[in-house]
Amino acid sequence: MKLHKAAMFAFAGLVFGMGAQASASDRTGEVTLIHMGDLHGHLVPHASVRSDAAGRTEGGVARIYTLVERIRRAHPGKTLLVNTGDTLHGGAEALFTKGEAMIEVLNAFHFDAYAPGNWDYVYGAGRFLSYFTGPQAKARWNPVIANLYYDNYPGLEAKNGQSVAPPYLIKQVGGLRVGIIGFTSDRGPQAGDQKVTAGLRFTDGKEEYAKYVKQVRAQDVDLVVVISELGLHGNLTLADAIPGVDVILSSDKHEITPRPVVSRNGTLIVEQGMDGQVVGELRVRVNKGVVADKRYVSHRITERLAEDKRVAAMVAQVRAPLVSGPAFRPGAIANPFSGASLRYPIDTVVGQTEVPLHRSNFSNERMPAVIEGSSHDFLTDAFRRQGRAQLGMITGFRYGTAVAPGPIKLEDLYHFLPVGAQIARGELTGMQIKKALEGNPQNTQARPGEWINGWTAGVSGLTADFDPQAPQGSRVSNMRINGEPMRMDATYTVAGLWYEKIPALINRLPAKGVVVVKDETGAPLDGTDVVKMYLDSLPHQRVTKGGLQLDRIRLVKPLPAGDHGIVEVQPLGTVAR
Structure with missing residues (x-):
């Protein structure tokens, strides 16, 4: 597979022996984790001006989709696509549709798991629940959230103290059992009306991290992956303190990790910047129940990647009422x-x-x-x-x-x-x-x-x-x-x-x-x-x-x-x- 201004790092054997634990099985297999995060409402490419610029423009979900599908084709039946962090906030398309434009386009990606960010609650707890919970959820993203609970939400008092979404998932992929534990931010949006998350309770995730790592490890998994909006700082602190996690796919602080950060316990942590600049690809190989090899590629999303035509058309459709053309009506949207x-x-x-x-x-x-x-x-x-x-x-x-x-x-x-x-x-x-x-x-x-x-x-x-x-x-x-x-x-x-x-x-x-x-x-x-x-x-x-x-x-x-x-x-x- 051709890499577009990508950095590849290979790690093997005992580098991960401290964080990873051998499973009870003797399974052999391979899984490729595809990680995107903190899109912040960026549907279309934007200028690339930082010193590490790899092209004139970067980002754009139609380009990202092209890369995702390329990786999926290279590893058929062996991939998991994860989105973490703030997605529904950050631009006019998200703002004037209260996030629905992002959902309509990104449903095409078929995420295997999602961990929401603090700004994904900005339109109110009710709208968040309608997007991510229940059989009629608009965002078909498989949210995984261990540290978010109902807290006297009107009409749902019977659910007080219950998790808003499943705290973890276990996926069968590439011949392996992969446990995915999810964490949202420990806070809601820090601007405007601070009551938008009324009825929901966040925690810092410390207790849940220890609890669910132990629970998931006990279910004969080959890998434990945490997807987390607790930020590179918080995730590193947790991984240093608590062993048993192989990989953390991190978001929140918008850091770019061109190569993984490794915790004291051997956990790999990666974060993909913001606005669709970077997509991470982490291939993990397990041999007879033991993690044998991990290879990480940091893909820069530039004009070298062609736009997927179907996703580009979807982007154009949700943007039509907001951009120049017959669908735009001055003053019609507030x-x-x-x-x-x-x-x-x-x-x-x-x-x-x-x-x-x-x-x-x-x-x-x-x-x-x-x-x-x-x-x-x-x-x-x-x-x-x-x-x-x-x-x-x-x-x-x-x-x-x-x-x-x-x-x-x-x-x-x-x-x-x-x-x-x-x-x-x-x-x-x-x-x-x-x-x-x-x-x-x-x-x-x-x-x-x-x-x-x-x-x-x-x-x-x-x-x-x-x-x-x-x-x-x-x-x-x-x-x-x-x-x-x-x-x-x-x-x-x-x-x-x-x-x-x-x-x-x-x-x-x-x-x-x-x-x-x-x-x-x-x-x-x-x-x-x-x-x-x-x-x-x-x-x-x-x-x-x-x-x-x-x-x-x-x-x-x-x-x-x-x-x-x-x-x-x-x-x-x-x-x-």
């Missing part, structure tokens, strides 16, 4: 969160950029993504100007997209702002702003098992120094607004993300004097509308190299090196393991 109507086709060119817009640099590069991204610099400039504020801020979301120098389309803005946030101006103190900048660096530089939330907040109108080796509370220093030192006791106007369900917060920070940006008639504007207005205000609607200031958060010392010798989007930890 954002389910903000209520703002879609007035322009999402393929409308709304501006131009001379600067690649993204937040995806690796940790060893200038302006690493964990600290800053040009896309967030651009967005916060828009918030600040259109909100008529001293500062612009945005939560350090890990998701987004990449825009190459050239046209900016409306759908790019929806990938950057996919959860219906509006933009508002309010008053924050200097101390609140400092704590906001200190908070996420602590989360992302903590020991692996302590990581939470996103990256450092994006800012406009403010510069600061950041020392990753300093103690918490002292990492951010030399904060300046328009060149003047920021005072901790002073009040500043800040424009940022605002949600109707939590009206006293901007970027989830308590703010005074909140004023929401609206149109000339007083109607609500989606955040994307506000950014479009900003682009309209620029000469030639162009983001220029001279106009977009970068390096707003200056690293005074380098970030810690990625663990296991892998250059990650964000480091695996700050301490030796």
Whole structure:
């Protein structure tokens, strides 16, 4: 099979002897695990701008399907296709259909197992249950979830404490018995209405991991595979502590593992980035009940892969009401969160950029993504100007997209702002702003098992120094607004993300004097509308190299090196393991 900019790694025998356990049988066989994850609503290809770019564009589900079918044909009857992480959120197609566009297309993939991500609950618990549970479930993806329970869900009180979906599956494939244990995130969406998961209870998965590894091992399986949205950090911590798992297919933190991370107990852990950039292929051979060989291939999804025509047609069909053409009707579709109507086709060119817009640099590069991204610099400039504020801020979301120098389309803005946030101006103190900048660096530089939330907040109108080796509370220093030192006791106007369900917060920070940006008639504007207005205000609607200031958060010392010798989007930890 031809590999398209793929990296292959082979591991044999005792490398896995600590994590794998011989089964009670003497079966011999082979299985190939195909892993995709964290699509975040990306149906079509997007620009490839990071330093490891393997082509002009990357992603696209029609390309992914081509690769999946190629692997299936190469190993007939011996494959399992797994999807993990956030799928129903992240773009206009997902947003305006509440995830149904993604389901309609991805049902064609025939997933053998699925572990949902925290953003897959963003449209509410009821919709999640209708998609993934019961005989009429719309998503025919075989969800496997060990750490999600009913918790006084209206009308289903009799199910209190029961698992929402099967905690594990056992598959017969390639002459082997393969146990698959699934974990969703330990939290719901961290933006907007925090009540969307009411009636469901998440756990951190620690008890369930130990419980179900033992249960599944007792059922004469040849392999135990965990599919998990607990993130590379959480999965590594669990695998270090509890033996018995051969492979973890991980999602949540959007890391790319060009080669597997191996836990202390010998468990292989892989993660496939985000937005359909990468698909993992792991072939496992068992000889007389003992894992004899594992080979991992990290496939980059680029234009070298042709689109599958049937899936491409399905993508075109679900996009038709949103893009230019006879099916688009201005104002006919409303954002389910903000209520703002879609007035322009999402393929409308709304501006131009001379600067690649993204937040995806690796940790060893200038302006690493964990600290800053040009896309967030651009967005916060828009918030600040259109909100008529001293500062612009945005939560350090890990998701987004990449825009190459050239046209900016409306759908790019929806990938950057996919959860219906509006933009508002309010008053924050200097101390609140400092704590906001200190908070996420602590989360992302903590020991692996302590990581939470996103990256450092994006800012406009403010510069600061950041020392990753300093103690918490002292990492951010030399904060300046328009060149003047920021005072901790002073009040500043800040424009940022605002949600109707939590009206006293901007970027989830308590703010005074909140004023929401609206149109000339007083109607609500989606955040994307506000950014479009900003682009309209620029000469030639162009983001220029001279106009977009970068390096707003200056690293005074380098970030810690990625663990296991892998250059990650964000480091695996700050301490030796």
